[in-house]
Amino acid sequence: xxxxxxxxxxxxxxxxxxxxxxxxxxxxxxxxxxxxxxxxxxxxxxxxxxxxxxxxxxxxxxxxxxxxxxxxxxxxxxxxxxxxxxxxxxxxxxxxxxxxxxxxxxxxxxxxxxxxxxxxxxxxxxxxxxxxxxxxxxxxxxxxxxxxxxxxxxxxxxxxxxxxxxxxxxxxxxxxxxxxxxxxxxxxxxxxxxxxxxxxxxxxxxxxxxxxxxxxxxxxxxxxxxxxxxxxxxxxxxxxxxxxxxxxxxxxxxxxxxxxxxxxxxxxxxxxxxxxxxxxxxxxxxxxxxxxxxxxxxxxxxxxxxxxxxxxxxxxxxxxxxxxxxxxxxxxxxxxxxxxxxxxxxxxxxxxxxxxxxxxxxxxxxxxxxxxxxxxxxxxxxxxxxxxxxxxxxxxxxxxxxxxxxxxxxxxxxxxxxxxxxxxxx
Numbered sequence: 001x002x003x004x005x006x007x008x009x010x011x012x013x014x015x016x017x018x019x020x021x022x023x024x025x026x027x028x029x030x031x032x033x034x035x036x037x038x039x040x041x042x043x044x045x046x047x048x049x050x051x052x053x054x055x056x057x058x059x060x061x062x063x064x065x066x067x068x069x070x071x072x073x074x075x076x077x078x079x080x081x082x083x084x085x086x087x088x089x090x091x092x093x094x095x096x097x098x099x100x101x102x103x104x105x106x107x108x109x110x111x112x113x114x115x116x117x118x119x120x121x122x123x124x125x126x127x128x129x130x131x132x133x134x135x136x137x138x139x140x141x142x143x144x145x146x147x148x149x150x151x152x153x154x155x156x157x158x159x160x161x162x163x164x165x166x167x168x169x170x171x172x173x174x175x176x177x178x179x180x181x182x183x184x185x186x187x188x189x190x191x192x193x194x195x196x197x198x199x200x201x202x203x204x205x206x207x208x209x210x211x212x213x214x215x216x217x218x219x220x221x222x223x224x225x226x227x228x229x230x231x232x233x234x235x236x237x238x239x240x241x242x243x244x245x246x247x248x249x250x251x252x253x254x255x256x257x258x259x260x261x262x263x264x265x266x267x268x269x270x271x272x273x274x275x276x277x278x279x280x281x282x283x284x285x286x287x288x289x290x291x292x293x294x295x296x297x298x299x300x301x302x303x304x305x306x307x308x309x310x311x312x313x314x315x316x317x318x319x320x321x322x323x324x325x326x327x328x329x330x331x332x333x334x335x336x337x338x339x340x341x342x343x344x345x346x347x348x349x350x351x352x353x354x355x356x357x358x359x360x361x362x363x364x365x366x367x368x369x370x371x372x373x374x375x376x377x378x379x380x381x382x383x384x385x386x387x388x389x390x391x392x393x394x395x396x397x398x399x400x401x402x403x404x405x406x407x408x409x410x411x412x413x414x415x416x417x418x419x420x421x422x423x424x425x426x
Contacts, residue, residue: 011341013252013334013379015048015295025339026377028297029403033338036408037375040399042301043318044414047382049087049404051295056091058262059287066270067283073117075247075288076102078383081400083411084292085109094137096286100127107134117164117244117284121188129153132161140214140244141165141198142189147208154207163202164214164244167195169233188216195237212281213237216246219289220329222259224268231269235276243277245269247286251293253380254332262290289383296382298323298398299338300361302374303353312348314370319352320359321395323381324388333362338377340368350376354393386412391420 011018019027026033029048036046059072073094076085080102085095086109094115097103106116113135120127121142128149131139141147141163154161166189190198195213202210215230227248234243250259260268273283300316307313325331335350336342345366352359361378389397396419400412 013255013294014297014377015051015379016054017048017050020342023339024342026336026341029408030406031403031408033299033375033377036401036403037299037301037338039408040401040410041414042299042375043316043322043398044299044401045322045381045386045398046297046299046401046403046408047084047292047411048295048297049402052084052087052292052382053091055262055291055295056088056093059266059285059291060092062263062266063270063283063285066266067273069280070283070285071115073115073244073284073286074291075286076106077387078288079292079296080105080387081412082109083400083402085111088291089115094284096288100124100130103127103130103134103136113137117286119166123149125149125153132157132159137162138211138242138244139163141202144194144198144201147198147201147205151205151207160207160209162209162211164212164242165195165198165202165210166190166214166216167192167234167237169215169217169230189214192233192237199237210240212240212242212244214244214246216286217248219248220250220331221248222250222257224260224265227265227269228272231272232276239278240281242282242284243273244284244286245273247288247290249287249290251290251380251383253293254334259290291383293380293383296380296385298378298381298385300376300378302370302372302376304372305370312346312370313351314348314367314376315351315353316361316376317353318395318398319354319361320356320390321352321354321392322389322398323352323361323378323385324390325384326360326362327356327358328388333365333378333380335362335365335367335376335378337367337370338375341377344368346370350378354395356392391415394420396420 063070073096074088075096085106089111095106095111096117098119114137116136117138118131118136119140168189213234215234249265300318304315345368347364348367350362396415399410399414
């Protein structure tokens with residue numbers, strides 16, 4: 001019974017619909033993991049396309065049912081890949097971009113420029129000009145320089161740009177400091193007194209159309225209370241046509257995590273909005289991590305197993321080059337041997353191939369009789385792993401593979417050594 005419960009817990013971290021075949025091996029999106037490893041090699045990031053689409057519909061439909069004048073917008077920094085942009089644009093979501101690169105990728109994927117929300121605490125003139133020329137629907141004002149620079153750029157285009165003022169409400173959620181953004185002293189947005197000043201100035205602008213306000217207090221938040229407080233904070237600033245309430249809902253990375261469901265999050269946010277915001281206002285939300293994290297699974301091959309001094313080190317062919325979440329945020333990940341995921345296991349330290357003692361994918365994870373050549377599956381890697389992937393130690397970044405209904409296709413190819421040298425000059 002204990003083994004059966006452990007198996008259910010493990011599979012519950014993988015994308016919905018994940019199962020095991022007759023041999024006991026994991027099947028993702030209807031495709032055996034061994035087939036994926038054979039076709040694309042390891043490390044590889046496998047994404048269940050149906051899982052992302054289903055999550056997008058939960059957000060979009062759930063928000064519309066609670067507040068019809070609304071739109072869910074994908075915080076694309078979580079997974080800035082053209083295939084993901086295209087998928088979510090097909091589902092009717094807007095796209096939140098931070099920087100010219102994400103903006104360019106979103107446009108290349110066919111995203112509607114009118115649904116773009118352009119963020120950034122240090123937008124360059126080039127990025128602002130790109131946003132204006134692309135017809136981006138909304139630019140989020142993070143500082144007074146944004147106002148000056150946009151007005152100067154728009155003076156040469158005879159156009160008008162819709163903007164929101166980002167408010168820093170003085171809220172510190174229970175999350176890692178690096179992804180907490182709403183507290184006093186945050187580099188993002190304007191404290192309430194300065195936000196009021198920016199609002200007053202924008203109301204007198206001839207080229208910038210003040211649509212409303214924006215608030216975002218952080219990421220990987222496992223409680224609805226900070227979101228409620230954020231709505232209360234922007235409500236105090238007055239009545240506007242648009243309220244962008246940001247994102248930040250956490251994902252279930254470990255057996256112990258119990259984040260609010262999408263529906264619980266929406267209930268909490270919209271209940272307070274109905275009490276405090278104008279009934280005819282437009283509400284935007286910006287889910288990122290919670291949109292894509294649980295759809296992704298990283299596959300690795302075991303290179304060595306080392307036992308001694310009371311430890312079992314299981315080293316794989318990836319690591320902090322393709323998953324920086326552990327090193328940056330001390331995020332805990334679970335893992336399993338993909339061909340025998342449900343048996344009893346010994347506590348192991350799953351480590352990467354990079355020359356850093358901090359290159360650990362998971363500490364103390366139970367693996368059943370790990371051996372060289374085993375295929376390892378790490379769930380909940382759809383958010384930020386691709387975005388933060390890097391070439392440390394000359395590592396080539398892994399491919400991104402979509403699976404759905406028993407079919408699979410690469411949407412990002414594996415990087416090569418030629419790619420590493422492509423920008424080098426003689």
